[in-house]
Amino acid sequence: MDFKIEVNNNLISVHEGETLLSALWRNGFKVPTLCHMNHFSPTGACRLCAVEVEGKRDLITSCSYPVEKNMKVKTNSPRVIKARKALVELLLSNHPDDCLYCQRNGNCELQWLAEEMNVKERKFFGEKNPDYPDHSSTSVFRDPGKCVLCSRCVRMCEEVQKVTAIDFISRANQTKVNSAFHKGLNVSSCINCGQCIMVCPTAALLDISHIEKVQAALDSGKKEVLFFISPSTAASVAEQVGIKSQQDIAGIINAALKKCGADKVFNLGFACDINVLEESAILNDHMAKNLAMPLLSSCCPAWVQYVEEFRPEWLPFLAPSKSPQQIMGTLLKTHYSEKQKLNPAGVFSVAVMPCVGKKFEASREEMTRQGISGVDAVLTVRELFRFLRTFGIDLKSLAPLQVDEPFEKASAAAWKMGYSGGKAEAVALELYKMNNKGSQDGFKFSVSKNLAGKKETKIKSGKQQFGFAWTSGIEEADSYLQQIIEDNRTDIHYVEVMGCPGGCAGGGGQPISRNPEKPKNRKRLCQEMEKNAHFLSAGENLAVMDLYMGKDAAPGSEKTGEWYHTHFRKREVLK
Amino acid sequence: MKPELDGIFQKFPNRQREDLIPLLQQIQDDFGYLSNQIITGVGEYLGISVNKIYGVATFYDNFRFGPVGRYHIRVCHGTACHVAGTSTILQELEKQLRIKPGETDKEGLFSLEVVSCIGACGLAPLVEINEEYFTHLNLEKIKDLLAGFREKEQDTYES
Ligand code: SF4
Ligand code: SF4
Ligand code: FES
Ligand code: FES
Numbered sequence: 001m002d003f004k005i006e007v008n009n010n011l012i013s014v015h016e017g018e019t020l021l022s023a024l025w026r027n028g029f030k031v032p033t034l035c036h037m038n039h040f041s042p043t044g045a046c047r048l049c050a051v052e053v054e055g056k057r058d059l060i061t062s063c064s065y066p067v068e069k070n071m072k073v074k075t076n077s078p079r080v081i082k083a084r085k086a087l088v089e090l091l092l093s094n095h096p097d098d099c100l101y102c103q104r105n106g107n108c109e110l111q112w113l114a115e116e117m118n119v120k121e122r123k124f125f126g127e128k129n130p131d132y133p134d135h136s137s138t139s140v141f142r143d144p145g146k147c148v149l150c151s152r153c154v155r156m157c158e159e160v161q162k163v164t165a166i167d168f169i170s171r172a173n174q175t176k177v178n179s180a181f182h183k184g185l186n187v188s189s190c191i192n193c194g195q196c197i198m199v200c201p202t203a204a205l206l207d208i209s210h211i212e213k214v215q216a217a218l219d220s221g222k223k224e225v226l227f228f229i230s231p232s233t234a235a236s237v238a239e240q241v242g243i244k245s246q247q248d249i250a251g252i253i254n255a256a257l258k259k260c261g262a263d264k265v266f267n268l269g270f271a272c273d274i275n276v277l278e279e280s281a282i283l284n285d286h287m288a289k290n291l292a293m294p295l296l297s298s299c300c301p302a303w304v305q306y307v308e309e310f311r312p313e314w315l316p317f318l319a320p321s322k323s324p325q326q327i328m329g330t331l332l333k334t335h336y337s338e339k340q341k342l343n344p345a346g347v348f349s350v351a352v353m354p355c356v357g358k359k360f361e362a363s364r365e366e367m368t369r370q371g372i373s374g375v376d377a378v379l380t381v382r383e384l385f386r387f388l389r390t391f392g393i394d395l396k397s398l399a400p401l402q403v404d405e406p407f408e409k410a411s412a413a414a415w416k417m418g419y420s421g422g423k424a425e426a427v428a429l430e431l432y433k434m435n436n437k438g439s440q441d442g443f444k445f446s447v448s449k450n451l452a453g454k455k456e457t458k459i460k461s462g463k464q465q466f467g468f469a470w471t472s473g474i475e476e477a478d479s480y481l482q483q484i485i486e487d488n489r490t491d492i493h494y495v496e497v498m499g500c501p502g503g504c505a506g507g508g509g510q511p512i513s514r515n516p517e518k519p520k521n522r523k524r525l526c527q528e529m530e531k532n533a534h535f536l537s538a539g540e541n542l543a544v545m546d547l548y549m550g551k552d553a554a555p556g557s558e559k560t561g562e563w564y565h566t567h568f569r570k571r572e573v574l575k
Numbered sequence: 576m577k578p579e580l581d582g583i584f585q586k587f588p589n590r591q592r593e594d595l596i597p598l599l600q601q602i603q604d605d606f607g608y609l610s611n612q613i614i615t616g617v618g619e620y621l622g623i624s625v626n627k628i629y630g631v632a633t634f635y636d637n638f639r640f641g642p643v644g645r646y647h648i649r650v651c652h653g654t655a656c657h658v659a660g661t662s663t664i665l666q667e668l669e670k671q672l673r674i675k676p677g678e679t680d681k682e683g684l685f686s687l688e689v690v691s692c693i694g695a696c697g698l699a700p701l702v703e704i705n706e707e708y709f710t711h712l713n714l715e716k717i718k719d720l721l722a723g724f725r726e727k728e729q730d731t732y733e734s
Contacts, residue, residue, distance in 0.1 A: 158627075164626050166626060169629060
């Protein structure tokens with residue numbers, strides 16, 4: 001039921017049961033927040049959303065207070081403004097104030113708040129956080145000195161990712177965010193998903209930067225520097241820069257990277273096609289031989305690490321295929337190096353990804369050959385922009401330049417891997433074709449939801465019926481799979497799991513923004529772009545099939561195993 | 576896991592979240608402190624993340640994460656002692672020993688703890704060291720006390 005309340009002498013219409021904050025925002029009243037997160041239960045920790053309500057002695061936190069009939073609210077009374085300003089000044093009291101050297105300069109909620117509240121000088125002097133920055137992780141950098149204790153990372157890590165690698169330690173003015181025993185993230189149970197980075201209002205959480213490594217390789221003049229760009233990276237670039245999806249975005253990125261000194265720029269979509277073919281062949285095999293079921297996708301490093309740490313009993317379900325990034329890395333250091341007569345040790349490969357977990361993946365020991373790793377550096381989308389900016393490159397003004405051979409083409413499957421549900425569809429299509437004499441006629445993949453609201457679908461091929469499901473965000477994935485396994489569901493054959501909510505479109509390496517529409521928008525872009533893909537399905541990618549033929553192999557074969565397959569293992573961590 | 580720990584676990588057969596604090600309390604009483612290994616064991620037993628447990632345990636003053644020093648200094652922070660000035664005494668101790676309440680110095684010589692009223696308010700301000708009371712303290716006396724302990728250690732060391 002709706003009713004009216006009075007705000008700053010205006011009547012606004014509100015929904016019964018909603019919070020005052022949501023009513024105010026919907027009606028265009030600006031109220032600052034810091035600890036508030038959409039879809040999370042309120043904590044009332046930061047008090048920045050305070051407003052004055054007639055008849056109440058204290059200011060109330062609008063994010064945790066439900067609307068009431070006959071309420072009279074002031075969002076900008078002198079008292080409110082004074083209180084908010086004091087809160088921000090307190091937050092700044094122990095801040096390092098090094099905005100000029102800070103990665104979040106210009107995109108920092110604390111900076112915005114200080115500016116909005118017209119803070120002009122340091123009023124309070126607090127003790128600085130004595131904890132050192134934590135460089136120990138392969139993917140996530142923590143600088144406790146910049147933490148404002150909003151708890152967004154802690155809630156994300158616990159409630160959405162089910163990991164709880166970090167929490168509040170101590171209390172009162174000693175409170176900090178950290179892992180148990182003040183140990184580094186590297187020994188914690190962190191799965192490197194980067195979702196904490198995505199919600200941090202300041203630079204207390206960042207990527208472990210690889211820009212310097214890449215720059216050094218370019219500057220050395222001795223390395224053959226090979227970039228490869230994931231399709232979802234292209235979608236993010238299109239979105240961020242405002243380029244139309246019909247344009248050859250990968251081509252524009254290629255042109256930009258060539259200006260920075262890249263020797264070659266490839267399309268990671270090529271390896272996505274291989275990964276889809278491999279997983280569908282493995283799936284077919286699992287079904288034929290009655291092996292562990294359902295088969296779980298393994299291209300998301302955060303998901304894989306979660307299973308290794310928390311669900312080792314599920315390891316047999318994980319598809320033993322390398323992720324597209326690692327397939328590409330391997331191809332560059334073996335097949336490609338051989339063909340081009342390059343010494344693999346002189347090749348420097350750089351992945352550009354919407355993901356920070358890919359940094360961890362690249363460093364896994366099973367991903368090296370004779371001490372040479374397949375992928376030498378991983379730039380997140382954020383780092384790509386940062387990198388290009390140092391060269392003064394304006395992406396919008398560049399004409400596209402065809403991505404380099406031989407890894408330039410990809411099918412629609414590659415774009416589908418950019419969002420939750422897409423890969424399941426691509427794998428389903430290949431499986432369908434395998435069971436339908438290679439033809440995709442009659443293939444239908446319609447999204448349906450089971451009783452619990454989980455996304456599942458059935459496809460029919462001849463007499464057979466296959467069940468596919470997809471889930472994203474670790475909490476969701478974990479509870480869904482527990483259910484499937486508990487209920488002994490034999491009708492689900494394949495589950496696509498993406499660690500980040502929404503899949504790579506919401507990846508932990510994407511540009512940071514509080515706009516919740518961004519991941520959806522990127523998904524939409526991927527879907528538009530897949531219409532212009534070079535091929536409809538992974539199996540039609542001629543260059544991919546040539547590679548198989550060169551080894552006299554078919555997808556899933558042992559002969560290409562050293563390129564395309566890997567293994568996972570149980571991992572002991574502090575959890 | 577240490578067999579003694581299993582004995583404690585048996586007292587908490589339900590393995591619920593609510594057991595956490597009493598369980599930690601019991602362990603602290605029996606072992607004197609919560610080691611990393613023990614916290615990890617508790618996490619496994621109750622199915623709670625170690626990071627969560629460490630967060631909860633550090634929230635309370637009374638949990639320790641390492642063994643106490645040879646001289647365990649408990650500073651009274653009851654009302655009478657507080658009024659009489661134990662805050663400055665605590666500050667002085669923190670400065671001289673370079674540790675905070677709950678910590679033990681590197682040599683394992685001194686450890687600090689803040690406690691509420693010991694029940695000897697008439698003698699405020701006071702601290703308790705290895706179950707002996709040191710009363711009507713002031714900064715001068717604290718300095719002498721610490722110097723005395725250090726000297727004693729030196730002697731034992733040399734002889
Ligand atoms: S990267 Fe993911 S798992 Fe690691 S601390 Fe952040 S949210 Fe938690
Ligand atoms: S690290 Fe960032 S997200 Fe986490 S509590 Fe601190 S400021 Fe908030
Ligand atoms: S946003 Fe309401 S208390 Fe922080
Ligand atoms: S207040 Fe210190 S003994 Fe009572």
